[in-house]
Amino acid sequence: MRLDNEKPSDNVEDRRGQGGFGLPRGGSGGSRINIPLGGRGRGFSMSTIIIMIVIYLVFRFVFGVDLIQVFNGGGMQVPSGSTEVSRTDTDVGGANSANVTGEAGKDFVRRVLGSTERVWDGIFAKMGQQYEKPNLVLFTGIVQSACGRAQSAMGPFYCPGDKSVYIDLSFYQDMRDKLGAPGDAAQGYVIAHEVGHHLQNLFGVAEQVNQQRAQVSEEEGNVLSVRMELQADCYAGIWANVSGVFEQGDIEEALNAASQIGDDRLQKKSQGYVVPESFTHGSSEQRARWFNTGFKATDINQCDTFGADQL
Numbered sequence: 001m002r003l004d005n006e007k008p009s010d011n012v013e014d015r016r017g018q019g020g021f022g023l024p025r026g027g028s029g030g031s032r033i034n035i036p037l038g039g040r041g042r043g044f045s046m047s048t049i050i051i052m053i054v055i056y057l058v059f060r061f062v063f064g065v066d067l068i069q070v071f072n073g074g075g076m077q078v079p080s081g082s083t084e085v086s087r088t089d090t091d092v093g094g095a096n097s098a099n100v101t102g103e104a105g106k107d108f109v110r111r112v113l114g115s116t117e118r119v120w121d122g123i124f125a126k127m128g129q130q131y132e133k134p135n136l137v138l139f140t141g142i143v144q145s146a147c148g149r150a151q152s153a154m155g156p157f158y159c160p161g162d163k164s165v166y167i168d169l170s171f172y173q174d175m176r177d178k179l180g181a182p183g184d185a186a187q188g189y190v191i192a193h194e195v196g197h198h199l200q201n202l203f204g205v206a207e208q209v210n211q212q213r214a215q216v217s218e219e220e221g222n223v224l225s226v227r228m229e230l231q232a233d234c235y236a237g238i239w240a241n242v243s244g245v246f247e248q249g250d251i252e253e254a255l256n257a258a259s260q261i262g263d264d265r266l267q268k269k270s271q272g273y274v275v276p277e278s279f280t281h282g283s284s285e286q287r288a289r290w291f292n293t294g295f296k297a298t299d300i301n302q303c304d305t306f307g308a309d310q311l
Contacts, residue, residue, distance in 0.1 A: 001112075001184045001245045008110035009117055011133050016140045016169075018033075021037055037103040044120045105169050106138060111164075112188045116195045117244045122192055122302060123242070132163070134198040135164040136191070145166075158197035160206055169290040178226030185240075185250035186257035207232070219277050226263075227305040229281040230290040233258055234303035237294020251295065258291045259284040 113136050114170035124131035142151050146161030159166065176182040200206045209228055214220040240246050240254060262284025264274045294303055305311065
């Protein structure tokens with residue numbers, strides 16, 4: 001992907017390290033340790049707290065190990081000058097992709113989000129409307145959103161309550177290692193798909209679907225969910241084409257990612273058989289096809305999955 005000249009978005013909030021034990025990594029306010037005080041058998045004595053602080057300072061400034069990062073799943077950061085590499089310095093997407101778990105990953109995400117802002121700013125302007133940009137929150141492990149508490153195991157998600165996309169960048173490692181979907185175009189597709197849900201929120205589609213789902217059976221509600229997900233895939237395809245950031249081979253990379261996370265393929269891997277009526281995101285074929293539909297679209301209305309007779 002060509003992102004060097006893309007303006008990074010200012011709408012990215014970094015909450016990495018604030019989950020788990022509530023021990024943030026870094027930040028201008030310094031490290032905060034949430035220790036319960038008072039209550040028999042529940043808290044720590046003042047002497048114990050002092051000992052814990054001393055141990056932390058010794059590890060931090062003598063051995064160069066930040067225990068706060070260790071407890072939050074960040075791995076031990078190797079002291080400056082070491083020839084070893086920490087977990088956050090691994091190459092996630094392949095030889096030509098950004099490191100998407102460290103600071104380079106944050107820059108990558110900011111540039112991808114910036115490209116979506118540029119694309120949808122232009123499309124909304126042509127429709128005589130102003131695009132309201134979403135926020136994107138980076139987190140590790142556990143995060144609190146307006147939609148409730150979420151774990152990284154759930155994967156990236158969009159919360160309409162605070163109009164924010166949430167992503168734990170370790171998901172990209174899972175895409176490469178567990179799902180067979182490596183590469184920066186695949187990673188960009190994930191963000192563009194979640195931004196697609198933001199568009200549905202702005203258009204009022206999400207609210208309409210939620211109202212309809214409350215009035216139908218679970219199976220019928222699943223079909224509505226599939227239509228929503230496929231439309232978000234289609235919107236991601238529009239971004240891929242209009243943004244101009246894709247290079248040779250990127251479309252195949254994104255189509256592969258869409259295919260690898262189809263309900264049928266995931267169910268086959270996890271339980272050995274497929275239950276179509278339980279699909280909530282669409283089959284591999286559907287997801288790849290609707291992304292490609294968006295990539296070839298000349299009008300946003302071509303992503304109307306709710307009006308399509310066949311998905």
